[in-house]
Amino acid sequence: MPSRRAGARAPKARRRGSARRDASRRPATPRIGTSRVVAPRVSIESQPWARLVPHLEPLGIDVERTIGQIKRYASAVLEWNRGVSNLISRNDESRLVDRHLVESVQPATWLKSSGAMRWLDFGSGAGLPAIPLRLAGVGEEWTLVESRRNKTLFIRKLLLDNKIDRVSVVCQRLEMLVGDPLMASGFDGFTARATLPLAETLDLARHFVRQGGFAFLWKGSGLDQEMRSSTGWRDHWEESGRIEVGSGPISVIRYIRK
Secondary structure (H helix, E strand, O other): OOOOOOOOOOOOOOOHHHHHHHHHHOOOOOEEOOEEOOOHHHHHHOOOHHHHHHHHHHHOOOHHHHHHHHHHHHHHHHHHHHHOOOOOOHHHHHHHHHHHHHHHHOOHHHHHHOOOOEEEEEOOOOOOOHHHHHHOOOOOEEEEEEOOHHHHHHHHHHHHHOOOOOEEEEEOOHHHHOOOOOOOOOEEEEEEEOOOOHHHHHHHHOOOEEEEEEEEEEEOOOHHHHHHHOOHHHHOEEEEEEEEEOOOOEEEEEEEEO
16 A cells, blocks of 8 residues: 655545535525425416406406516515515415405406596505506506505505506505595595405595595405494495405495495
């Protein structure tokens, strides 16, 4: 065996921990619990976008172009949801189309047929239902009222990045805007999805919607109980129809301002 040269160092054995350190440098696949998290682009493309088509076609718009715009909006929702703060439940990410977008645009023809041009959306959150409705051509001008700053930051960035015009965002509680002369009776239409109980929502809405204007409320399975538990809203509003939307127990109810 050849002798080792004087002063030469023997090669060191690879330490057991080094392999772990090398592995730690590799980009990890993000996980939630034990389930692999699908990248936003993959999640968006795998969803059933064709389900929006029958609700968009009667609007007389370019359906393909509109779905493309809604896809970009949906991608922004998922990216913000993953990287900044929650806009929707993580469990809803894979069913964004079914759970949120279909519910938002399914009554679009009904809203458009009301003739309302200036809309106020209460408790906009991630921009639902207002942003999909605006992209679908409902109304000419929208004001979105949302009290949580991180969500208004998302909507403002979305509007800027996607050049969505004639939509403004107010970071405030709606009750704090009651009496504002710039908003009093200044709207033809009002929308609210999953916000306050029915009576409280309509009591607020009456300050902002002109006589003869409309309120469209998205409500869940407790709707009938809410309507029976309080009747004071009838002094200012008349119910004028309802439709079921989406795949769950969600109804959209239309009210006319007396």
